[in-house]
Amino acid sequence: MAMKFPSDEWVAAFHNAINESPEYKEGGKPWTFGVTALVVNAQPDLGINEAYGMWLDLHEGVCRESHHCTAEEAQTAPFCIFGDYARWKQVIHKELEPVKGMMQGKLKLKGNLQIIVRNVKAAQALVTCATRVPTQFLDEP
Amino acid sequence: MGGYVGKYLEVDLARGEITELPIAAEVQRKYLGGSGLAAYLFFQRGKWAADPLGPDNDLFILTGPISGTLIPGSSRFAVAARSPLTGIWGEGSAGGDFAPSLKRCGIDGIVVVGQSPKPVMLVLDEGKVELRDASELWGLDTYETTDRLRETMAGKKRPSVLSIGQAGENLVRFACIANNKHDFIGRTGMGAVMGSKRLKAVVCRGEGTVPIADPVSYKAICKSLVQMIGQAVPAQALKEMGTDSAMDLGMMIGDIPIANWSLGEDFELSNALSGPTMSETYLKRGLACYACPIACRREVEVPDGPYKTPVGPGPEYETCCSFGTMLNQKDLAGVIKSNEWCNRYGVDSITAGCTIAWAYDCFAKGLLTLEDTGGVELKFGEVDGAIAMLHKLAKREGIGDLLAEGSRGAAKKLGRGSEALTAEIKGLEIPMHDPRGSHGLALAYMTSYRGACHKAHLVEAIEHGLASYADVGLEENYEGLSSEGKAGMVRIGEDLGVPLNSLALCEFEMWCYQFDDLIRAIRAVTGWEDFSVEEYRKTGERLWLLKRCLNNLMGVTRADDRLPAKILTPLPDGAAAGLVPDEEMMLREYYEVRGLDEAGRPLSAVLEQAGLAEVGQVLHQRI
C-alpha cells in the first residue's frame, strides 16, 4: 500500500528501506557525521500546515533511529535540509539530485557543506532508498 | 557614458612605436570589449592567414566595459590572437588585477603588432608608456619575473605584471600568460604568441578611475550583487573548497576523466584530490581576484616530502584532474608541485596534463619507449614522470620538443596510431569534464570557437545543474546522459556565455544571480539605459557568429566539428558506462538552430540579421 508523503508511516517505511538497502549499507558506510534531518516546508494548500521534519539518525550505512520532528527540533541536528514539497517530490522521483539541489538553492542546507559534498554517494544511496518506498503524493489523486 | 575609456594602444614592436587609437561608441556597444572587441579588430585587420608565431599575428589584450569596476567578478580581461596550438581563433581570459590596473592607466586595451629584435617589456607607469629592454628577464620564470619587476618598480602602489615564462620564450604551443603569480591566460597558447614577439612582460600601474554613468544605481547594484553572492551555495562551496569543491559530485555523474579518458569511476581518486581534501591538508588560505567576494583561489603549501612546495598558488579543479585523475594518480602534493611548474614555466595546465597523459598512454601501449623519453618511465598511477616531462617540454629538450606541440601536433609527428589516443577538438585538448556524462557539453565542445572549451559558454553549469536561468527560457533540469533536445540549450548557453569573456566577468559570479541582475549592472556602468537581456543575448549570438566566421576564414569546416575517437568509445564503468553522445543528431539539430550551412559557415541571412553583413560578404566571397 502506498504511503502518504510526508507522514509518520512514510518515515518508518523509509527507515526500513534504508536498512534493507545494500546500496546504502555500502554507500553510507563513511557517514559518521550524525543526524540528518529533512524538512518539508509548510504548504497549507496541500494540507501541510506546519513544516514536517524527518529525523534520521544515520551511522555507518545504518539508520539507527528515525521519527517525525518539528522544524525547530530538526535544526538541532548537525545537518538539516529544508525544501518545498515540489522539490522533495523531484528528489524522490530522482529528478533532482539533492547535492545539486543545494547548489542551486532549491534545497537549503544547515550544516557543513564540505562534509555533504564529499559524501555524495551516501546521498545518492539515500535517494535510491526513497524511491523504493511506495509513495502517495499529496498533490496526486 | 561610462565603462570605457574609449581608446587602446597599438604597440608596434618592430618599429618601437606606440600609438593611441580610439574605440568608437557604436563599436563598444556592438562588440562589448574583451574577446568580442578583439574579434572585431582582428577581422578589420584581415590577417587571418598570418603565421601564428610570425610577425603578422597581432596580439589583443583587452578589457571590457565593467572591467575594473566594483561589480563582483569584473576583474577579468581577455587576450586573443590566432592560436599557435590550433591554428584557429585563440583566446583566453583571466582575473587577477591586470584589468583594473590597465583601466587606471587610462586605456581599455593594447594591441601588440610585429616582432621585436630583442626581448622587451611594455611599461605603463603613472601616465608614461614605454618599451624597455628586457634582456635581463629573458630566461626567468613567471614568478621570478613578477618578483623582479615588482622589486624594481617598488613604490606606493604595486604594479600589475603580465609575463611569460620559459615556455613562452621557447614557443611551446600551449604557453600561457601569467598575471602576477595567481592568474593565467591559460588556453590556446597566447604565451607563445607573446614569446614570438619577444615581449617578456607588460607592467602597469595607474591612478585613474573607471568612469561610471550612474553612480547611485551602480552603488546599489554592487551591494545587492554582493548580498546575492553571499547567500548562494555555489559561492559558499567555491569559497570553502575552491573550484575543486564538487569533484565527488563530478565522479557521481560521470564528469571526471580518468587515465586518459579510459575509466569512468573511482571515488578514492576524487576523494584524495578534491577541494575538501585540499582544505584539510595543504590549504593556507583562499584568495580573491580584485573585487570578488567569493575568493575561490587557493594558496597552498606542501611543507615537506618529495613534492615540497613553498607557500604559493594552488591548483584549481582542472589541474587536479589533468595532473591527478588523468594520470590515475592520487597524490595531491604531486599535483601541487606539477601546478607550480606549470605556473612558473608558463604553460596551460590542461593541455600540458592532457598531452602528458597521452604520452603515458602511448608508453603503456609501447608506442613510446624509455629510449624516446630519455629513460623516464611514464606509468599511470605515478606523477614523477609527468613532472619530468614538464621540465623537458618547457625547454623543448628531448621528447619535450615533441610534447611542446600539444597532443594533436605530437601525435601527428609520432604517428604509430597514437592519434587515436588524443582527445582534442580542433587541436584544443578537451577540458576536464567528460562529455560522455554530459552530452550537451559534448556538443558545446564540438561547436566552441576555440576548440574543445568549457568556458566559452554556460553549458557545463546549466547541464550539471550548478546554475539555472529560468528567466531566459532554459529548463530547470537537463539529463546529462541524453543527447535529446540539447541543440537549443547549447545555443542559448553559448549566447549567454560568450559575452562574459567580453564584459569581462567571472562565470562563477553568474552562478549566483540572474541575467536581469547583470543587465542592471551593465546599464548603471555604461549608461545604456535600454540595454536588455534580449540585446545581451543577441550580442552573444553576434560574437559567436563573428568568431565562427573567422574560423571559417582560417579553414574550419563542418568536418572539424567532431568528437575524437577516444570520446566515441564507451566507458567500462561509472555513471556514463556504455553510452556515448549522438554527435550526428546533435550536430544536425544545432546547425539548424544556429543557421549554419553544410560547409559549416553561418548563412548570409543569419549574419545580416546579426549585424555582420560585411563579415558575411567577405566569408562567402572567399570560401
Ligand code: SF4
Ligand atoms: S570567483 Fe574565483 S576566479 Fe572568479 S573572480 Fe572570484 S576569485 Fe577570481
